[in-house]
Amino acid sequence: MEHNDDAAGPGAAVVRVSGELDIDRAPALRTELNDAIASAPDSADVAVDLSAMSFCDSSGLNALLGARLHAEEAGHLLRLVAPSAQMVRLLEMTGAIHVFTIDPAPPA
Template sequence: MQTPPLLHVDRRQEETRTVIVLAGAMDRDSVPVFTAAMAEVSRAGAAAVHVDLSAVAFCDCGGLTALLTAAQDSRTEGRKFQAHAPSPAVLRLFTLTGTVGILLGPGFRTSGPDETAARRFEDRSPAPPV
């Protein structure tokens, strides 16, 4: 018996955009649920897609890759892509991987220890003494 994916996708059309609300875990087993929703958005010819990540409790590299691919494909097809309201776990992943600006936009601001850790990783500067 196959276990159902742990990712719930709710898609709705608003006036000028399609909104996809994700809830649960984005991992290699559940990514096809998200990519199927993005394929529907593409087929429908949506001008903009906004992805709400506030209820995503876990996201691994498979989920991150799916989001980055969706963003790139959307922009290639002339559609605006914007991720919104990342959960703390998702924001931490985006911060540590340097993908905040790509997925959340250049104006999104992070703060706190994860931002410092990400900056240290990017700069390869040594950790402060303890």
């Protein structure tokens, strides 16, 4: 996982996720997302670039859902960017697709 505060434009924060997001990697994602939210300027979006993620299980989804709430409480919008078909299916099956803002293309 990689956190870059300027990749999505001035003031925006981006966390890039690659590989599998499962029970072993979910705690690291939580930490990265919390850091991104804490360091994002007032009301800036926090983008989670999923374009290089190959798989997500329920623990990964749980980390994303928790971060969405944390971001909202801190005055930020957490956006999921370029999710795979598997991730979209997981979001649809759980009903979580309705609580996230989803962007089709990764940030520059």
